Amino acid sequence: MCELLGMNCNVPTDICFSFSGFRRRGGATGVHSDGWGIGFFEGKGVRLFLDPQPSAHSPVAELVRSYPIHSLNVIAHIRKATQGRVALENTHPFTRELWGRQWLFAHNGNLPEFRPAMTGSPAPVGDTDSERVFCWLLQRLRERFGDRAPEARALFAALGELTPAFAGSGISNYLLSNGEVLIAHCSTRLSYIIREAPFGEAHLSDEEMTVDFSQLTTPDDRVAVIATLPLTDNESWVEMRPGTLWMFHEGAVLAQCDTIPGPAR
Numbered sequence: 425m426c427e428l429l430g431m432n433c434n435v436p437t438d439i440c441f442s443f444s445g446f447r448r449r450g451g452a453t454g455v456h457s458d459g460w461g462i463g464f465f466e467g468k469g470v471r472l473f474l475d476p477q478p479s480a481h482s483p484v485a486e487l488v489r490s491y492p493i494h495s496l497n498v499i500a501h502i503r504k505a506t507q508g509r510v511a512l513e514n515t516h517p518f519t520r521e522l523w524g525r526q527w528l529f530a531h532n533g534n535l536p537e538f539r540p541a542m543t544g545s546p547a548p549v550g551d552t553d554s555e556r557v558f559c560w561l562l563q564r565l566r567e568r569f570g571d572r573a574p575e576a577r578a579l580f581a582a583l584g585e586l587t588p589a590f591a592g593s594g595i596s597n598y599l600l601s602n603g604e605v606l607i608a609h610c611s612t613r614l615s616y617i618i619r620e621a622p623f624g625e626a627h628l629s630d631e632e633m634t635v636d637f638s639q640l641t642t643p644d645d646r647v648a649v650i651a652t653l654p655l656t657d658n659e660s661w662v663e664m665r666p667g668t669l670w671m672f673h674e675g676a677v678l679a680q681c682d683t684i685p686g687p688a689r
Contacts, residue, residue, distance in 0.1 A: 429443070429651050432606040437494060439462075447488075456478075456504045458476070458504055470519055474512060507551070527600065530554075530599050533553075561586060579605075610668050615652075629656060646675030
């Protein structure tokens with residue numbers, strides 16, 4: 425299946441180090457060769473790079489790896505296709521507008537039975553179950569909260585109620601962000617690490633690369649990195665328990681809850 429990478433910080437930070445190892449899994453150290461994408465929030469805008477080619481061999485991925493784009497929230501994805509052909513429109517992360525903000529979503533899993541009624545917009549452009557889930561979630565959120573965006577904890581509570589409707593029908597790990605918070609659902613496998621003072625060295629698992637974060641940060645910096653599998657081999661990553669939803673804000677865990685399968689609404 426696919427792999428996910430997310431970053432949530434309290435100060436704008438680049439993801440070059442983590443992405444260097446992550447992109448290698450897209451056709452070099454891993455089999456996820458059916459496309460890749462990454463989205464960076466910059467204010468209310470999103471800088472989005474998508475390519476249906478393997479990330480390990482993509483010139484666009486090399487540009488992203490070497491270009492220090494600073495962001496508070498980042499979502500990246502490398503694809504091993506289960507539903508939908510290999511094409512640009514089926515490449516994650518997907519983006520849509522809701523309540524005057526851009527939203528990013530990337531998914532790892534397979535939900536062949538999840539085909540709920542879709543009403544209005546946003547509507548899927550491609551033919552993946554992942555984009556269908558994203559659009560369905562935004563439709564349900566708009567129905568629930570109307571024209572006014574909810575506070576972060578109300579949003580998290582709503583997602584905690586909505587996620588079981590599709591997570592119970594298959595594998596559904598996902599990352600979702602509106603540029604303020606990053607929400608992660610662990611269906612089978614996700615891990616995270618929070619880097620904060622005192623910072624030390626980190627060594628990538630997929631590439632011979634080491635960074636001393638104490639030389640690149642201030643004592644007040646805090647960065648949360650979420651990945652399907654740990655990206656470094658000399659740090660202590662936290663494995664998320666399957667069937668849990670997490671919300672990250674300013675590089676820290678703001679909330680966490682269990683998700684229990686239930687019928688689609």
